[in-house]
Amino acid sequence: MIPDTKHTLLQYPETNSVPPITRDLESACRHLYETGMCVVADVLTPEQTKAIGEKLEEQAASERALGDLAPKGMVGCKQYVPNMVNKGKSFLDLVEKEETDHLVGCLLGDNFLLSSVNGHIYTGANSEPELLHRDQGQVPASISMPVVCNLLWALDDFTPEGGGTLVVPGSHRWEWQHQIRPPDMDIAEPVTVPAGGVLVLDGRVWHAGGVNKTGSKRRSIATFFCAPWIRQQENAALSCFQEVLDEASPKLRARLGMHTYGTMGTVGGTGSEVPGATLISGEFSFPKYIIGESGSLHPLPRVSRQTRI
Ligand SMILES: O=C(O)CCC(=O)C(=O)O
Structure with a gap:
């Protein structure tokens, strides 16, 4: 869908009427x-x-x-x-x-x-x-x-x-x-x-x-x-239960931000399946580890419905 951004300016403080309720x-x-x-x-x-x-x-x-x-x-x-x-x-x-x-x-x-x-x-x-x-x-x-x-x-x-x-x-x-x-x-x-x-x-x-x-x-x-290029209000990548992501459709995972948008939203530099390509938008899963100094590997904990205080 291509948004319509060609609207005309309205002179302040002019307003419109509240539009009618519709089903269409x-x-x-x-x-x-x-x-x-x-x-x-x-x-x-x-x-x-x-x-x-x-x-x-x-x-x-x-x-x-x-x-x-x-x-x-x-x-x-x-x-x-x-x-x-x-x-x-x-x-x-x-x-x-x-x-x-x-x-x-x-x-x-x-x-x-x-x-x-x-x-x-x-x-x-x-x-x-x-x-x-x-x-x-x-x-x-x-x-x-x-x-x-x-x-x-x-x-x-x-x-x-x-x-x-x-x-x-x-x-x-x-x-x-x-x-x-x-x-x-x-x-x-x-x-x-x-x-x-x-x-x-x-x-x-x-x-x-x-x-x-x-x-x-x-x-x-x-x-x-x-829009996919500004920050989300809730930091879903951190606070969303892993089980919610496991149960989610690909569309819902993407809406939650578990999808790169061009070069944005990577996790540990999420790789692309396509050789040589880094600008591909695509779904990712959380890696098991994050790479640190001198190649050290650090497990990436996820918040889970199963573990409780
Ligand atoms: O609940 C309302 O009527 C207004 C809510 C609101 O202003 C908002 O969510 O930004």
Whole structure:
């Protein structure tokens, strides 16, 4: 897939309207190019939505019980559950879906990587929206192309009253000077996403979690993706269980970064099967050892589901 990068600039502070909810992936990609966002309905069945929601709740409860042994997940009324890669196949299935390939591919090209998978649970009412931000805030604003893309899989309805994501549609097309500091919150629009649907955000578009006036629970899984030539948010090569990689399809292994991209992402200088070629993109397995000074050989330990503290 060849991403459409020929969009025109939009004069700050002009914005677009929130695009209509669609089920058609071609329309969704057009919405993404034009407005920096799209909402696709019914990508998960009600049964899948319920099962993923329950699994997320169970995981969140087990991490709260870990106390200080887990990263601080609770911020205000939001519990953040990081690195779902090791926490159940249903989360990884979102990464491999055909809709994911299509929607992310139309922004980042076919070779995109999984940057992270995180769970979000908003447990109650709040009075302030989150900070407006761009998900590619670490990338120089003068880089005018999308290099990351976030898919928020709604496990409950996102509604304006229930704190649904606030987005400034079209802000990805502003000149780079307006990509550094957030615009006024009052130009951000609340987005409605029915449970089982997905909200896709171009990494350059300003957005934030909204104000939840109803106190209803709002859960989602954020599958975050990046171009194959920038760093992933989670260092999957280090933190992904070996068993997850052993069970993964070639596509999932590649998304996790277990694939070289030209000369990038090698492990110990990963060799190519092709004589004389070093610029070949291809899957690798972790070598048994890393070569050190004077040719010493050092075993490469891998994190395993089997070994526990
Ligand atoms: O959950 C939301 O509505 C917003 C999440 C968000 O801003 C993000 O993942 O970058």
